[in-house]
Amino acid sequence: CLRCGTCVDHCPANLQPVSINEAAERLDIALAKSFNADACVECGICKKSCPFGAIIEVSRPCERSCVLGAITAGADRKAKIDFNKCVQCGACRSACPFGAIDERSAIVQVIKEIKAGKQVYALLAPSFVGQLGLKVTPAQVVAALMKAGFAAVKEVAIGADLTACSEAKELMEKVPSEQKYMTSSCCPSFVNMIKKHVPAAESKISQTVSPMVACGRYVKELNPEAVTVFIGPCIAKKAEAYANLDAIDYAMTFEEMSCLLAGADIEADKMHVDEFNSEASLYGISFPVTCGVKSAVVNALGDEGKNLKTHYASGLERCLTEIKQLEDGKLDCEYFEGMACDRGCMD
Secondary structure (H helix, E strand, O other), rough: OOOOOOOHOOOOOOOOOHHHHHHHHHOOHHHHHHHOOOOOOOOOOOHHOOOOOOOOOOOHHHHOOOOOOOOOEEOOEEEEOOOOOOOOOOOHHHHHHOOOOOOOOOHHHHHHHHHHHOEEEEEEHHHHHHOOOOOOHHHHHHHHOOOOOOOOOEEHHHHHHHHHHHHHHHHHHHOOOOOOEEEEEOOOOOOOOHHOHHHHHHEEEOOOOHHHHHHHHHHHOOOOOEEEEEEEOOOHHHHHHHHOOOOOOOOEHHHHHHHHHOOOOOOOOHHOOOOOOOOOOOHOOOOOOOHHHHHHHHHHHHHHHOOOEEEEEEHHHHHHHHHHHHHOOOOOOOEEEOOOOOOOOOO
């Protein structure tokens, strides 16, 4: 810092320093100590106006991680979440190095349900493959959950097949006769992003339920006594589960699943089982990978899907930008698949 005073000239709050001259005489004192810190609103204009790059902005990991600006440091320097902007993606939780942000866990409730002798069904998201290590097979994961006390294990990929068929039918009914385009609805953070940040596009969201909800309702039809527990990679699914209690009783992450197995001294890689035969189609199993949903929808459409104009976006920042472009007519698309996580649920 050369104590030129440019930052002071540009400060919208007119935060005159205690003494620029005094600061210049004591170059060992940081500029931050030469102005009224109590009155500073941390707008960042001084940083932008400084011609020497002497002022740096240090933001918190949770703030940097939220591309939607839902989390900020308040006047008391404590992180605050604006739930009018938050889409429950969990990026701030992953970014926090101190574990200060966490989601609500249902692991204790699930264990109690199992110990009570209830018919607890584990609904495994398609991305469960490889989540316990590349050497652990799908069959071993299923066997480990059964040993932990689950009455049955169902693949949510079955629900993905149901979702693809329903979404394909809805697409043909609405586009282009009723609306120019339709978006996918299986990613709750993506859906919430549209509702909260691009409300003009809310009517374009598919009304088809997600694979999790579809699978939960399918299991409840087979066994009305079933207690359904979704297990997947997504924190946002917990909020979606609360909103669909007719289908899903509890939602857990793969991290919680690992904790449950560890607590029961069950090592999945030590399970001796036969190969696992999936009940779902290749397209249902592929939902969590890049372009997985739109590929399944196009496949469900058959010949009618050959000329369908589709688009894929992953990562909330890109999703937000491109949904706005689509709504403004700057993107030629009839079916838009959006995923909050970069490269889809698998990542």
